[in-house]
Amino acid sequence: MPKEPKPTINDVARLSGVSKKTVSRVINKSPLLNEATRKKVEAVIAELGYVPNPQARALALRRNFLIGLIHDNPNAQMVLGVQEGILETIRDTEFALVVRPVDRHSPALLDDIRHFIEQQRLFGVMLLPPISENDELADMCRALGCTVVRMGSAALDKSEHLVASNDRQAVADAVYWLSELGHKRIGFIAGPEGFRSARERELGFADGMARAGLPLDPAIMARGTYRFESGQAAGDKLLAATPRPTAIFSSNDEMAAGFLHRALGQGIRVPQDLSIIGFDNTATAAHIWPPLTTVQWPIKAMARAAASKLIDPADAASQPSIFLSDLIRRASAATCAGAHGTDAPAPATQDGHGPAETQPLTPVTKSR
Amino acid sequence: MPKEPKPTINDVARLSGVSKKTVSRVINKSPLLNEATRKKVEAVIAELGYVPNPQARALALRRNFLIGLIHDNPNAQMVLGVQEGILETIRDTEFALVVRPVDRHSPALLDDIRHFIEQQRLFGVMLLPPISENDELADMCRALGCTVVRMGSAALDKSEHLVASNDRQAVADAVYWLSELGHKRIGFIAGPEGFRSARERELGFADGMARAGLPLDPAIMARGTYRFESGQAAGDKLLAATPRPTAIFSSNDEMAAGFLHRALGQGIRVPQDLSIIGFDNTATAAHIWPPLTTVQWPIKAMARAAASKLIDPADAASQPSIFLSDLIRRASAATCAGAHGTDAPAPATQDGHGPAETQPLTPVTKSR
């Protein structure tokens, strides 16, 4: 095991014939520095493969370069997307990303996170939904001296400490789009109470229906848990309603998949007899049959912005805090069969597999 | 912002009337310490809420407590499962988990990772498939002085530095189980060349077929890319073969889902006319229709063991390095319709949704 000690700032100083202080100036890009000596020192640094010890730096600077990602696994792809996005931003900095999956329901949640932050002396933390909605948690993190950026579905915090998707508007646009496809009887599957995302999506559904001039009918609305089974249960209820809805907006993909099972199990054709839209654009959405039309957060862009806000206070204000979701149009949503009495039902799709055809409708790819 | 400086070892020493060194001994649980002074110091530590500064410790000890997780997103759930597993092991230690998603195809891959390790002075790294199969990478990490543990589908390394699932045997068992269900014509979708997991699963398929006394027929074998579309392509080929296969083993779930689309699109009933087994147990597997029977790595157990091996050399040898996968039986695999000429096809399932019934067959939940 080649364990030769790594070169230190002293080695660099000695070999380049300057003082520690000057090397330090080079590392920190001090402006008052002769160009020649800078080159010289940089040459030695390159030759030695010198990398400043971040621990020593952290100690002397009395600050750290670790940012924490705290989450309670909302969904794996989202978490991973966030990690990738953060990394794109910090790649060429000296920051590192430390992850901490937690259990939202643990009574020791706060103590756990406090201990994590104190022990690692984190510089900042990023909170993912749903725990990003916990104000007490955010306050505690701040009291511990680290900057906090929260990711969520709505304005949870001041814009300097927030990246959020405008779920309400995205859902309203999607629902309105269904109405444009001729649907008049549109059902809704809500997420669990206590989730801000669920609340925003409910409001968005109501907005969209109102904009389309359609009434809200409790008989074709259900509340789920964001889990697959609750989507099935919603199917049992909504598909038994008369008249049956011709379209469904589900507050997430997993419930949409559960609902879809029930619909297909009853011989209902999707999208010919029933259109379904989900939310999240999970991998499953693209892999079920028919491929699910769904709303997608611009996760990576949000994560990049969040990381910028974390590591650079100057960026905190300039970076956007509200992001617009995309509607990913696949085969599961199409024009309403009975809408005009004449048209054959055709899926309105971007990338649906199978027999789907693209149909030029009002483009609602980007919610306004 | 309450920015009162955190208490240091000096504060603790002063308030408890002992020297720094003694406090240090308390922190490090030195055995040669008077019980009374220990209590006294511990009381002060608790009162002040003192937490030792890991950067200072790292500097003095000339070692670090960061372990890196390097991966090229094999699949989101796997990565997240690994993160959770690692965290369970290091939760009560002073280690932290730093993540680094990378791009396997980047020409700067090695330099990138080298820089990451050197800059953060990592103590150890864990490599996930498929980059865990890169020997050059593993060697470089070791040359940089950090311990390496690799996760994979087969014996890639010495057992002290490995956690692997025995894919070959798991697939063989699953295929043999299909033969026990009466299937005689079993198709196979291979993963891409160059992936160790793909190779092992191919070998496992051949093993299982041989054990069942069934011949390998190239007409019902295809090579895919692990992507959904390649599963569809495999469907186009295999479903056109005569006689058509009655069962399919796909080397991963995503391709199985693609294959399933094609089968359902051709009006083939699953599992009545065709059984399908996948590999990975992704979220999609449980959410497609019918729910997919699939092979599942014990990811968390593997990750916990890997973390143990990383942080404690003593555990490196004692912890297991080869893990056995589970066969998750759902509705997509069932007895072969024409097998005995009399039996009605019934899905062999554990937790299938819908009309599936559990059927007492040879239990193959755990591959030997």
Added chain:
DNA sequence: GGCAATATGACACCGGTTACCGATTGTCTC
């Protein structure tokens, strides 16, 4: 009283940083 075992402290050190002072050189001003 001598000696070993136990318990504790003094001090240098890890690899960077800042603070402060001073030296050298070059440039500008009169």
Added chain:
DNA sequence: GAGACAATCGGTAACCGGTGTCATATTGCC
């Protein structure tokens, strides 16, 4: 051409918050 001034860099020291080494003080025991 002398003096003032700025720019550039070095030297020294202290410090960040822990740890190792080694010496010393205290205790128990024969």
